[in-house]
Amino acid sequence: MSGSPDPSPAEPGQTVTWLRPEQADAPRSLRDRACGALLGLAVGDALGAPAENMTPSQIRERWGRIEDFVSAEPAGTDDTEYAIFSGLLLAEHGSRLTVSHVEKAWHTWIADIDEGPFRGAGFSERGTLENLRRGLAAPISAQHRHAWSDGLAMRAAPFGVFATGRPAEAARLVAIDGTVSHEGEGIYGGQAVAAGVAAAMVGDSPDAVVQAALSVVPEDSWTARSLHRAVSAARRASQSPDASTASVEQAVRKAVVIGGYPWTDLAPEAVGLAFGAFVAARGDFRASVLSAVNMGRDADTTAAVAGSLAGALGGASGIPAHWAQAIGPVRGSCLPSMAGRRILDLADRLVPHHDHSKAAS
Template structure:
């Protein structure tokens, strides 16, 4: 399996999870079961998750490993803010607050601190391209995601993005799900909310092996969800639930994503993260054909700058860049047994 195949699988999986989860966003698991049983078919296009991931990939194409928060802030000012003439449709609290902070002349990291919503999953939802760019190197993937995140997030919001980027980087090297989740945990402090929630979610999946979906969903909500909080876009929660879905699905894209969106809460983001990680592991052929057929160019409803772009073209751009500048690391995707037979790839 080539780096390009895994890159295309990752971003297709992200877009499919985003689209599949969109109608279930903010619903309870019980309401999702009542409406669909198990949601398995894409009803409409995706949300800001896919558009922001495409935007993040464009930063890597321009700056590569030299990316800094100043570069990200400059891109917002040049490409995002001038086109925001009204509400940013579908954008999260953190991104809306970031635009306001940049308009006031603030610079990172204050742009991610000033709006008080730094804990959101806005970075986690768009962090997959950093893992695609750093196959087999979770630490570098996490570092690059943090450069992006310091513009819009703080604290646990940054850690959530680090964890997702690291998980994708490990999956891009062909590691099995348990090692992929361990890679995510390796780049966040052990005493962080993100690490604790992910650990509890992993334990719930292990303990609940053999349970029906409803019982496992209930166990994961009990382990991770903050029920009294009115918003569902908490990064530690979304990341933990997405990685749990990936484990429950044993890395299979369809099983991981359909279970992810059945969890409700921020279902499109949970589905997008689970789809990105599973897709990186399984490659383009691991994405159900009927899902791939429904993924078209994004509309730019939230980010007009990416209108008309397709995730497959973005994946090809990233892959060409990696194969040109770091062919040894790109080769990790073609030798998935290396991490198991000879020890983990560099960075794990």
């Protein structure tokens, strides 16, 4: 794996320095950051799951402000299970990953197994499965009504871990994975998250993480515009003399949420909310994830993305211990073939000291 950084353009007046993996600071080793990114995804997913598809007012009415798990048995959803699925595939093939590998894995692990309706799966996953089961192949398999969903963004963190310090490579690989299930803005959302995690794995600045995400998506895309709006709103609101957590979250939501639209899994919206929460919290894990949760909408995915970014930036040591300890093996409620697997088992298989192209599945 090359240690060369990706030269990515900075915004006017900004200087962004990419670090090589070996330059990462000692207190947060690459393994700690890898564990943080993956565990952070699962923690955010479990924290946000009960608030999925809710508005902030509905959340307040039911729980007040969510500050901890509100479920007696917190567990991840399809976000964590699909992240494990994609992580295993990446660990097996590494940088040699092809669309054919991904399509074959979807058939072997998911589509060709008679496991019922895949409870909890997102619309993009269901549409993809229907197309694959009808005999359609990639990229035609991604042509369904929700190809712009956040289903790729939710499983993108492993690509950032694998391509540590190389946002462009993380974006390239996650697009290969996404070709089976997503198009357009759905791909861009996954690329933004993967690139952001790749930068967070070796950096200390939330602003550099944002710039990495913006560097891999078209400037005129909905994803880029949503990211810009969310991050700008978070910065402005945070600097206000009377700023409060609630007012910052309200500003971020107002900047990107498509009011009145019946579905909450829009990739540009979810990614914008996640990055907005991350920036408002200056990368602090607890604050990032809880802001994403309390903003509602597709709360499990936005919190999973915010958790993967903040977890990569601060390492697993920055995740509250009781949250980390609550994450056990996934239940397979959406992907029965993933039941019993632990997301942290991927960390050693994805960090750069392994020869990923020869890793066993």
